[in-house]
Amino acid sequence: MKCICNQIVFVFFGLFFVLTLYGDVDSANITCNLLTDDSIWRTKTTQSIDGDADKIKTSCPLNSSERKRIKIIGTIKTLYEDSLQDIPNLVEVDFSEVGLEEIQPGTFKNLPQLQRIVLQDNNLQELKTGTFVNLTAWSLQFRRSSISTLQPGAFQNLSHVYELTLRKNRLTEIRKGVFQNVSIRVLNLENNGISRLEQGVFADLHADNEVGISLWLSDNRIERFDPQVFDNEDISAVNLDNNAISVLRPGDLKNLPKLRFLHLSGNKIKEIPEGVFNSSGIEILDLNDNKISVIANGALDGMTSLSSFEIHHNKLKEWDSGWLRGLPKLKIDASYNYIAAIPEGSFVDVPGGSAVILAHNQIRNVSDGAFAGLTSLKSLDLSYNKITEWKVDFLKTVVIEEFVDLQENKIRCSDMRSDLPVLRAKGVLFGTC
Ligand SMILES: *[C@@H]1O[C@H](CO)[C@@H](O)[C@H](O)[C@H]1NC(C)=O
Ligand SMILES: *[C@@H]1O[C@H](CO)[C@@H](O)[C@H](O)[C@H]1NC(C)=O
Ligand SMILES: *[C@@H]1O[C@H](CO)[C@@H](O)[C@H](O)[C@H]1NC(C)=O
Ligand SMILES: *[C@@H]1O[C@H](CO)[C@@H](O)[C@H](O)[C@H]1NC(C)=O
Ligand SMILES: *[C@@H]1O[C@H](CO)[C@@H](O)[C@H](O)[C@H]1NC(C)=O
Ligand SMILES: *[C@@H]1O[C@H](CO)[C@@H](O)[C@H](O)[C@H]1NC(C)=O
Ligand SMILES: *[C@@H]1O[C@H](CO)[C@@H](O)[C@H](O)[C@H]1NC(C)=O
Numbered sequence: 001m002k003c004i005c006n007q008i009v010f011v012f013f014g015l016f017f018v019l020t021l022y023g024d025v026d027s028a029n030i031t032c033n034l035l036t037d038d039s040i041w042r043t044k045t046t047q048s049i050d051g052d053a054d055k056i057k058t059s060c061p062l063n064s065s066e067r068k069r070i071k072i073i074g075t076i077k078t079l080y081e082d083s084l085q086d087i088p089n090l091v092e093v094d095f096s097e098v099g100l101e102e103i104q105p106g107t108f109k110n111l112p113q114l115q116r117i118v119l120q121d122n123n124l125q126e127l128k129t130g131t132f133v134n135l136t137a138w139s140l141q142f143r144r145s146s147i148s149t150l151q152p153g154a155f156q157n158l159s160h161v162y163e164l165t166l167r168k169n170r171l172t173e174i175r176k177g178v179f180q181n182v183s184i185r186v187l188n189l190e191n192n193g194i195s196r197l198e199q200g201v202f203a204d205l206h207a208d209n210e211v212g213i214s215l216w217l218s219d220n221r222i223e224r225f226d227p228q229v230f231d232n233e234d235i236s237a238v239n240l241d242n243n244a245i246s247v248l249r250p251g252d253l254k255n256l257p258k259l260r261f262l263h264l265s266g267n268k269i270k271e272i273p274e275g276v277f278n279s280s281g282i283e284i285l286d287l288n289d290n291k292i293s294v295i296a297n298g299a300l301d302g303m304t305s306l307s308s309f310e311i312h313h314n315k316l317k318e319w320d321s322g323w324l325r326g327l328p329k330l331k332i333d334a335s336y337n338y339i340a341a342i343p344e345g346s347f348v349d350v351p352g353g354s355a356v357i358l359a360h361n362q363i364r365n366v367s368d369g370a371f372a373g374l375t376s377l378k379s380l381d382l383s384y385n386k387i388t389e390w391k392v393d394f395l396k397t398v399v400i401e402e403f404v405d406l407q408e409n410k411i412r413c414s415d416m417r418s419d420l421p422v423l424r425a426k427g428v429l430f431g432t433c
Contacts, residue, residue, distance in 0.1 A: 028048070030056060032070050035068070035069070056070065068089055070090070075098055077101045083107055084108065090111055096119065096122070096141075097120075101123050106130070116140075118139075127150050127151065130154070134158075141165050142164075155178060155179055167216075169192050171192040172194060173194065184206070193221055195220070199228035213232065214237035214238075217238070228255070230255060232255070235258065237259070237261035237262075237263075241267075241286075242266035248273065250273060260305070263286040265289045270293060271295075272299045274298050277299060278299060282306060283306060292314040297323075298322065299323065304327070307328070308333075309331070317337075320346075321343075324351075332354060337360075342366045345373060346370050352375050353401070361385050364387065366387060366389070374397070378402055380405070382405065382409070383408050383409070387409040388409075388410045389411065
């Protein structure tokens with residue numbers, strides 16, 4: 001018995017050894033495609049390069065003037081300074097899932113036509129100073145590549161970038177100087193472990209056009225919205241969903257004069273004080289899934305561009321007419337809160353044509369004058385509440401463009417019957433009673 005076990009163990013280790021050895025031998029095939037005059041990529045050559053970066057060049061006909069794209073399948077651990085040099089009109093490289101561990105600075109120099117660099121799913125631990133200097137690439141993809149360090153100047157003078165994505169790496173901090181003089185549309189740093197952003201880190205980014213810069217920072221561990229970090233007048237969108245921000249302070253947005261989209265859902269915010277958002281040009285404000293129970297009066301004053309105010313899944317207890325003074329028509333989603341009553345005059349300052357979603361709250365009591373002053377709404381969703389009494393008078397003066405949803409309440413059937421036509425809505429959804 002013992003003897004057989006030993007043999008099995010021996011065979012097992014033998015196999016393991018062979019597999020490991022085999023895995024260590026870099027083997028790779030490379031394909032070079034050429035773009036023809038009719039804009040179709042055709043495969044020119046596919047050949048084995050045995051993990052030897054020096055052979056990358058020989059995969060493409062160096063004397064042809066057509067635009068080229070190269071893709072490697074297999075393993076190649078290091079790209080050297082001259083691995084790609086002298087390939088004329090190289091426009092795309094796809095080195096994803098090739099076990100890449102190192103890119104030496106200079107690899108991408110003198111490649112003025114290079115538009116797309118795909119290096120995702122690799123084992124790069126750091127991107128070194130000067131590696132992507134002076135490029136004018138449209139897209140740089142580094143998703144899921146185990147990157148934990150970005151050396152200063154790794155992306156210096158990068159221009160005309162549509163998207164640089166470092167999503168799903170192992171970054172915990174981003175230091176100032178990494179993005180020196182980078183002109184870009186979208187910088188994606190989502191899903192890392194970032195807890196520290198050095199002040200000034202985004203200061204040297206430039207927008208490539210009037211749309212501005214979008215910063216994607218969701219799914220990190222950022223605890224503070226620091227105005228010295230978010231300090232760049234070209235930034236037009238910031239996504240900080242699923243971080244650990246607990247406090248918003250007056251002046252937090254003061255260095256983002258062109259901010260139009262702000263996503264802060266899935267944080268730990270408890271309160272919206274005055275002086276954070278008021279008078280900002282934000283169009284979409286997403287505060288879903290926080291712990292907000294207090295919105296200061298005037299907190300949203302002067303937000304003349306706001307078109308969507310999302311605050312579902314929070315801890316609001318009462319609808320307050322002071323929240324929405326003087327705003328343009330907008331979509332308000334305050335579903336999944338704990339709002340218990342709609343008091344008199346709740347909507348006096350809600351602009352006509354807005355969509356109001358108050359589904360999944362605890363509303364029992366709708367005051368007679370709850371909707372007083374309101375002349376029109378796009379839609380009103382009060383479904384999944386505890387409303388017991390519904391008076392047709394409630395909405396007598398209001399034109400509803402689309403629908404009123406009262407499903408899943410406790411309204412008596414007798415309240416719903418013949419007066420329906422009085423509601424000037426295209427549809428009224430009562431559900432069962
Ligand atoms: C390009 O190089 C190939 C060999 O790599 C050769 O056969 C061909 O004649 C060359 N063409 C020109 C235009 O130089
Ligand atoms: C390279 O191509 C050869 C021939 O098509 C194939 O047998 C080999 O498995 C390929 N190697 C890799 C790493 O894809
Ligand atoms: C980048 O471009 C500038 C200006 O053309 C040049 O001075 C500099 O040497 C370049 N840097 C590298 C690393 O190629
Ligand atoms: C920023 O980069 C652009 C494009 O590479 C270059 O023309 C410009 O001179 C650089 N500016 C600075 C201050 O380095
Ligand atoms: C960036 O561009 C500027 C201006 O062209 C140049 O002086 C500087 O050397 C470049 N930076 C690098 C690291 O090449
Ligand atoms: C915004 O709020 C701050 C802080 O309360 C206040 O000083 C400022 O005047 C407000 N701005 C406007 C335009 O309402
Ligand atoms: C509803 O609230 C109003 C005041 O907001 C109060 O006068 C009325 O009694 C309440 N009705 C019920 C049924 O609780």
